[in-house]
Amino acid sequence: MYIKGVGMTKFDYSTKPWWQFAFEASLEAFKDAQMTPADIDAIVFSSISSAAGGEHQSHKVSFLSDLFKTNVPIIEVPSVCGGGGVAFWTALHLQGFKNILVLASEKYADNKSETTVDWILSAAEKTIEQPEGMLFPVQNALIWQQYMAKYKATMDDLSLVAFKNHTNATLNPKAYFYKKPIDLEKIKNSPIVASPFRLMDCSLSVNGGAAVILSQEESDIKVIGSGFATDYLMTFGRQDLTHFKATQLAAKQAFGQAGLTPNDINVAEVHDAFTSVELISYEDLGFADFGQGAELIRSGKINLGGSLPINPSGGLKAKGHPISATGLAQIYEITNQLKGRAEKERQTNPLPKYGLTHNIGGAGGSVTVHIFEKNN
């Protein structure tokens, strides 16, 4: 399948309704693809929320039918933070449809942060883990403690991840932290949230939407690899406490289909819900050997201008993380990078041929990896 068009809203705390994020992202994708809703044969939609304050809308597929004045099949595929990636994977596996709109939108940052956090926590185990205070930052802090003990990485390494992504976001007009630089010292000294994690190790919960139009008709961006794997909801019931098996499995599938190795990738969007998740994912995706993720961030190779820019968009960390929309926003970024359409300061140079997206649901519970090729 090929990508015909992409769209994305600015990620922010605006108070628009959920469907408006969906509509704006779709509109940009339609224009990019030079299509209208009449050209779309199916829609795959992902979302977990439409408002945390009580105006939650179920049966969004019917709403979308009205929005786009269409009666085509619309499938809703929620998979929390990994929803966008899973929706994209699902669309790739649908048969008999020429043009598919893959869409995600979320409006869940609309209440006190305690409410938003409680909403997000429905993505974690509710009866055994959460009553024990196992919030997502805590879960990942415990994983990172294991990693640090095993591989001698430091919190300073995570600060470098945050600094890189914040720097990139300052250049991305659609990122929440656009033109809002944060220096390394401020990152290192941000308040502790769940030891050893600081506030600046956590991604930013925002509202937003993203859309991708997939087509059987050839375009310059081809999807050449698609992997999807799941893992246990109970993070510590897994065998490996320092890595995410689902990422390794999804990456293996995607690279196998693409006939590529991690060394072939020129630019990547990696799921950085927490700085540690990005660093660990370098290894799970094969960009670094096990235990060498810290060395990769220290090397500067993955900064803008390096040989493999990772998260040129600013990532979840600084572009923002509107749950289901994240996976499609990653594809938006990689498509623009491959097409050479990113802002000049963020554009990977020379023009990349292969791009990768990596989207995680929960703490490694559902993971998709997609690989894209630019054809001239």
Added chain:
Amino acid sequence: MPFYKCLKCGKVWQYPLSECPFCFIKLEPLVSKQAKVVSASKVIIPTMRHAFVPYFSALIEDENNNKWVYKSIQELNQGDCLSYCSDSEAIAVWRIKYDYLEAIRKAIELIKGLELKENSKILILPSLFSATQAHVRENTSPEFLQAIIEYLLQNNIKIENIKIASQAFGEIPIEAMAERSGLLAVCLKNKIMPLDLNKTNFIKQDDLEISEEVIKADLVINLGINQAGRAKATENIFRILKKENYLGLKYLCSEKEIAQKLENKINNLINLSEADYLRDKEGYIYYLGIILAGKSFLKLDRVFNEIIMSREISDLIADISFEDISLVGRHIKEIQFNLIKI
């Protein structure tokens, strides 16, 4: 923390599955004997269900290499062992994690167990307050009643020595409440004939007329179902009184005094109270995941009120000082739940 292992294929779950989906055989519960802290994170941010900070959230591992997570208000460090005191006079506070039987076992262990002999006669008093379905959480859950029966059977109590009884104080016939609540089905499944205390003899003790079944039993198990703004374990114990006696006493003295008299009078009593799901006064239901156990129903209800941080407190327990109640099991601040915020 209980784990469930298939002894054939070796797979382990934290969920109490009925059988292994690969081997189709019953899973074996694994109970940890020793649990050590692998690592811990100090949490600074309060959330709706974790109002008090800082707290420590730790990764725990037992002798079988099973791992789980655990919250503590006290600092936890790598290598620390988890251990609990037990006290027969205390109120035990424990978490229910799907498995009622395991939660009951642990809660009873924390109050130093029950004095059960092979021929002990047991009277179970489930909460039966309305003719409503189980999910409404007005009555003891069928699963909770089933679990206490299983606990007794596992402790060699004969099924013929177990009686399940209640009494209707209102207009709704007890048969309707028993049927609708699902508790009748539990009785019938276990071949236990439910008993309407109203039809039993009552023995006069001072100004109380107490069912003969209570006096004759070696152990009475009062199954409360906690509810915000109420003192349901205490309210349930009134059902052992003759209805007319109870209604008459209410004219002569307060319900609180009746409760205190009963607490002094009934020595063969243990209270087990489920608060897996919590019903508020308007009937909304919230997940809580708690079990309480203890000899004193008044203290048990008072502890529950403290757990949910409720501004509203039943007159039955309003005078009881929480600070004077000895607790075992989970620390109150580990489990306190601000119902107002949810």
